[in-house]
Amino acid sequence: MRRPEDELAALRNAGLLRELRRLDPAPLPCVRLDGREIVNFSSNDYLGLSQHPEVVRAARGASECHGAGSTASRLVCGSLGVHHELEARIAGLKRTEAALTFSSGYAAAVGTLTALLERGDTVILDKLCHASLIDGARLSAATMRVYPHNHLGKLGRLLAAAREAARPDRRVLVVTESVFSMEGDRAPLAEIADLAERFGAELFVDEAHALGVFGAAGQGLAEELGVQERVTIQMGTLGKAAGAAGGYIAAARPWIDLVLNKARSLIFSTAPPPGQAAAALAGMNVLASPEGDELRATLHRNLAQFAALTGRTGHSAILPVVIGDNRAALAASRALLDAGFLVPAIRYPSVPRGSARLRVTLSAAHRAEHLEGLARALGGLNTGR
Numbered sequence: 001m002r003r004p005e006d007e008l009a010a011l012r013n014a015g016l017l018r019e020l021r022r023l024d025p026a027p028l029p030c031v032r033l034d035g036r037e038i039v040n041f042s043s044n045d046y047l048g049l050s051q052h053p054e055v056v057r058a059a060r061g062a063s064e065c066h067g068a069g070s071t072a073s074r075l076v077c078g079s080l081g082v083h084h085e086l087e088a089r090i091a092g093l094k095r096t097e098a099a100l101t102f103s104s105g106y107a108a109a110v111g112t113l114t115a116l117l118e119r120g121d122t123v124i125l126d127k128l129c130h131a132s133l134i135d136g137a138r139l140s141a142a143t144m145r146v147y148p149h150n151h152l153g154k155l156g157r158l159l160a161a162a163r164e165a166a167r168p169d170r171r172v173l174v175v176t177e178s179v180f181s182m183e184g185d186r187a188p189l190a191e192i193a194d195l196a197e198r199f200g201a202e203l204f205v206d207e208a209h210a211l212g213v214f215g216a217a218g219q220g221l222a223e224e225l226g227v228q229e230r231v232t233i234q235m236g237t238l239g240k241a242a243g244a245a246g247g248y249i250a251a252a253r254p255w256i257d258l259v260l261n262k263a264r265s266l267i268f269s270t271a272p273p274p275g276q277a278a279a280a281l282a283g284m285n286v287l288a289s290p291e292g293d294e295l296r297a298t299l300h301r302n303l304a305q306f307a308a309l310t311g312r313t314g315h316s317a318i319l320p321v322v323i324g325d326n327r328a329a330l331a332a333s334r335a336l337l338d339a340g341f342l343v344p345a346i347r348y349p350s351v352p353r354g355s356a357r358l359r360v361t362l363s364a365a366h367r368a369e370h371l372e373g374l375a376r377a378l379g380g381l382n383t384g385r
């Protein structure tokens with residue numbers, strides 16, 4: 001029989017071993033690691049809301065009022081006022097009839113895709129879709145098709161083939177991220193929506209890395225591109241720019257009701273704690289407020305400054321520095337850590353084999369000296385570029 005020790009050794013030899021690193025808090029944008037204060041360029045807290053006083057106060061207040069736990073599944077007795085308020089707020093921002101929240105974005109993706117897809121349906125995903133979307137598609141019994149990253153021609157051909165093969169009552173669902181989590185680039189959402197409409201397919205868009213970063217009130221890239229109404233299911237996480245935790249979908253009422261009836265990650269799981277939902281609601285409120293606009297402007301100024309310093313123009317708050325080899329990426333990450341910057345080495349299976357990279361994420365909490373310091377340290381690395 002296979003021993004876990006041997007599997008771990010194989011991972012280590014391939015430069016693919018993962019280990020937990022204990023971090024302690026420090027004022028944003030820093031963290032403490034082994035007693036040293038280092039600048040964090042790895043979190044998805046794009047606006048710094050995880051430490052916003054209103055978000056923290058909401059978590060504390062709801063815990064004191066309603067307890068630390070929600071005690072049961074949403075469908076049993078865990079559906080509290082704060083969950084309903086949060087869903088109304090999300091639906092309002094996304095301009096949909098309804099929204100539904102889950103304990104995480106992962107649970108939202110897996111629960112929703114398995115709820116909506118059955119045998120005979122077709123799900124068509126971008127090659128670089130997040131693991132939660134791939135897992136949801138795989139767990140469903142639908143036929144799964146993958147198109148090369150952002151390749152509209154291939155997507156069109158897959159849609160035509162799916163429509164031809166499927167009975168008219170079969171569902172065809174296109175799944176993409178709006179901002180890709182490891183590339184930091186954007187999907188051509190308007191063109192994808194055109195194709196989906198042309199072939200009678202539904203469109204599912206994961207806005208995990210666009211919420212709070214794009215859109216007039218931080219709704220995401222679909223809003224910024226004016227295609228929010230053309231997306232069947234808008235999905236995202238409350239754990240990144242919203243500063244809390246949880247996942248959501250926003251859609252027309254029948255879609256939400258169907259997912260509520262069928263999503264096993266929602267039905268068979270205890271509802272998110274009141275403090276989590278309250279923090280997420282406060283985070284959404286800040287994100288969509290004039291203060292959110294200011295934080296977004298600061299973030300975009302930081303992106304422009306970092307591009308000027310490094311010559312790497314970003315299309316989002318995520319800037320990959322592709323290195324290729326796993327061990328070389330780990331060594332580069334370690335060198336940056338020695339210089340006082342936390343930048344993770346991202347390896348397979350988070351990215352395709354042979355494309356290991358440093359993944360820099362910027363936030364509104366970074367100041368000019370942090371950006372300058374990281375740009376200098378990156379310039380001193382031999383990253384093959």
Ligand SMILES: *Cc1c(COP(=O)(O)O)cnc(C)c1O
Nearest residue numbers: 104105106130132181208237239
């Ligand atoms: C982080 C992420 C998720 C999962 O969200 P969690 O709330 O962290 O579970 C889903 N999709 C994408 C693209 C993500 O980056």
